Amino acid sequence: MVTLIYYLFCAFVAILLLWNFVEEENLYNEILYAFVLMPFILRILRIY
């Protein structure tokens, strides 16, 4: 159960980061959001 909540939380943070990436106008912040998103996606896929 805790594991399920953890993965849902990871997915929630990933969606927030993706949302910020879409809304962002500044190039450097866009790159930052895209890079920070990577470990969350890998964790949701249970690869990392």
Place this chain on the structure above:
Amino acid sequence: MSNKWLRKTLIILLSVIMMVIAGREFLIWLNEKEPIVEGPGVTRVAKLSDYFADLKGTALDTNIYILEGEEDGGAVMVTAGVHTNELSGVMTNVILIENAHVEKGKVILIPFANNSAFTAGHPGEAYPMRYHIKTDWGSRWFRFGDRYTNPIHQWPDPEVYVHYPSGQSLSGFDIRNLNRTFPGKADGTITEKVGHAIMQVIEKENVDLFIDLHEAEPMYPVINTIVANQKAMDIAVIAEMNLSAFEGIKIGKEISPENLHGLTHREVGDHSRALSLLAETCDPIQDPLRGRTDEALIITGKDEFILKAAKLGLLYVPFDETGSHIDVRTGRHTSTVLEIISAFSELYPDKEIIVSDAPRYAEIIEKGVGYFLLKPRG
């Protein structure tokens, strides 16, 4: 498409490419296992899940190699990879799997006891994920892992881990330490299930003698020693004397503390009919004092900082410029296993176990570990 969306698309594309490259490497670490050649003495290969079905299809299921003699005798189990950064036990197991014959009795070998821990590195320690052993025909690779089950496979850790069945309190992360979770628990965590499964193998295969192979850092007092459950102390004493007298191997012996629970030498002896012992060699890569942490350190065990500590008298083992080579560590473990089997056979002649074609300390040092590793097919 506007410039803004073109830019965003390119950034996401770049991120996906990087994720695919990193993800592929992580997947290889998670799934790829070193090839093990079944030697001429192997009569059966089983899985841990054959003895405890809950492990079937999990990352912690692992192979069990069984060598049976034509004559009936006792049964010995040798485990390694309970801690996956302690590799000389793995090498000893692989050498026995690929070279040894059993003339009398049965030898059960589990070289990768915690298969999950082989897929993880210890956080902050910069451990290499693999190491290579040179042979006459090329090289063989092996995984080098963590002391603990990969948190991908078991999470979260509790604040305090309460050991089953003793009720002893341990650090929370030790719930992923296979050598703190024996005798295991059928409905426990996945690491406890591995402990339970190994106990099932011991019961169903009528194991009489259990040997668990480990390594320790040079600044740790329990090193170059045999730790024995009180029921197996006489075996440890005979093995120690013979190793010293006939092979020049200086090795200590100590009795398993009665109130330190979860370790194989305590729990296997207390919860089964098997006599349990554990052996340790000197492994510099685990020492916090060490310098550069790379494959060379795994193999040679040479480290200038540990050498300095030795000169200052801070170590519990002799250590000089020659380091603690994998040949020496594997040779010690292999001779220790064979000598423990011999001592057991001497004390319990009706359960005699005879192993042949297994190299001993001097031969492993002379020829190197690689000499005894067979070439995998394909």
